Amino acid sequence: MALELGRTPTQSEVFARTHTRKDDREWVDKRSSDVNDAYEAELKRLQDERQAAIDAGGPVPPPPSTRLRCGQR
Template sequence: MALELGRTPTQSEVFARTHTRKEDREWVDKRSSDVNGAYEEELKRLQDERQAAIDAGDPVPPLQSTRPRCGHE
């Protein structure tokens, strides 16, 4: 995948590649779709938090979750 993209793929790209069908790019099951949606929402929340911290004057705030992990990792 890295050769195809010309860079290291993101976790989201790898997950999508391994959990969607080649022929129609549909998720292989509802759980895969749900996990992807939750990941994208959490990533967006963290990016928004980081931007708010930067806007408030924190030059390099961490990009990390303060929420407990769901236990599937």
């Protein structure tokens, strides 16, 4: 996948590749779709939190990629 993209794939890209069908790119099951939706929502929340801290001039939390892992609860 890295060769295909020309870079290291994101966790989200790897998850999507391994949990969607090749022929139609649909999620293999509802659970996979739900996990992806939850991950994307948490990633967005962490990005917004980080941007708010930057805008406020306060201490900036580390990037979401260092704080969020697939399957983390």
